[in-house]
Amino acid sequence: MLQYILECIAFQLLFLVIYDFFLKRETFFQWNRAYLLGTYALSLLLPWIKIEAFKNRLPQQLKGYPEFWWNLNKPETVVEVTNASGLDWTWQEMLLYGGMILATLILGYKLWQLYQLKRNGEVIRYADFTQIVIANSALAFSFFKSIFIGDKVLEQKHDTIIAHELVHIKQRHTWDLLFFELMRILGWFNPLVYVYQSRTAELHEFIADAQVAKERKSEHYQQLLSQVFQTEHISFINQFFTKSLIKKRIVMLQKSKSKKVWQLKYLLLVPMVLGMLFYTSCDLESKTEDELLNKSSLKTTTEIAFAKVDEVPVFPGCEDVEDKRICFNNMMQQHISKHFSYPKEAQTAGIEGRVNVMFRINEQGHVDDLKMRGSNILLENEVERIINRLPKMQPALHKGNVVAIPYSIPVVFKLESNDYPSEESKAINLAEDVPFGLVAEVPVFPGCESAADKRACFNDKIQLHISKNFSYPMEAQKAGIQGRVSVMFKIDSNGLVQNIESKGTNKLLTDEVERIIQRLPQMSSGKSEGKNVNVVYSIPVDFKLN
16 A cells, blocks of 8 residues: 555656646646546546556566575464454554544634525525625635635626636536545645645636636726735635735736647656556566476475474495484585585686585485586586585384485575686685474574573474564454565574575565564574584464464
């Protein structure tokens, strides 16, 4: 909704800039009236219009973390809310509705003023209008088919005033102003609706002046030059005597009629509207997580994750090690380091970057289904060459059965300097970000310092933090929105939370989860081989309404 409001205001501002700079000084008053009414209506409609031919779909890319890392950890956190009875508004909603109620009351007061004038005045009915004479007053304005006129005005020559107000009646100018009055209720916070109403009221006077001046220009001109009468401040009536408009009306009466060729200025509206349609039609194509995975080069059909399998594959040399999971990770990094050779062409071109690689260790212990995503094909080819040289392993076991499992690791290519590096000076950073399920020592959440199982304590503290800070978005509750949000974030080597990324069915839910994660405290960093490392953690959060 906020984006819609901002787009409407932006479009209105552009339309008004065109009007003030190119059209306002022309005598095409009826054209200008149509422009103001039409562009305001357009500004409300354009954000909803999507032209298929203009659509420039920008597919949502997968997040920077490998797909396999999502939801590696503990089962999802489920957050529920019971629909509250009665009113439970946010302060923003209270402000919005409060402003609308106040604007409605102001409109009601203005209508009450008109009712009082009519009730206390002398009503005289004519064929085309109703004249209401106000005692001891110099008023002169129209409202629908009624002309309110003070008895002091009637004592003078007032034919041009009646003719002027009849133009307002015949052209239904009151409807224009009432339209903007209603827009002021709905969008009281939008300053441009007041500008639109002011410009329209100004045009009404120019239109009426031009019509009357066709037959009695001299007389009408003298009437405007006479004393400035008392006026009522009612924004949706067409007043004859308005101090701020007298000078402008006199200038317009003296102005020569604009040449028809200048009507071409209205063609400026065409490219502007097309540009707005192009903008509103550009879409961020929303895809489900399954669709994204199907198109991802890192997808996997294996359901048993490396972090969840009962017994991981046994890398040669890890047969007698107690923690085979950690040994597997260490041997994998040693294998990459041992067989690594920075491509000469990449060195010469100064190419650096990251390659995310995923592969499967099948039921026979062989590596297959190798997939990669990287910044350069030279780096990808080198990683593929290294992974293809992995030895045969003992396959993984889950619930007593031999299973295939996927494994993912990022490989970062870095050059030490801009000079041509020697073979000895090449550098590579392995596993720059380590998944929570694979790190040797997990980050320590405040309160878990003395816990025997810091990994379990971390999971419990995360869920407690989510529950404690959770607030089901009111707008999502009202719309009955439920769903799952998978969130992933990094606990860096200083223990700070960074790189929060989320996937979900609705932005309201993802925003709430990201807000909660941003409030996580600083922790003691995770460690691998005795060194502080970045640890990536993921958790799904389910939103449910009772």
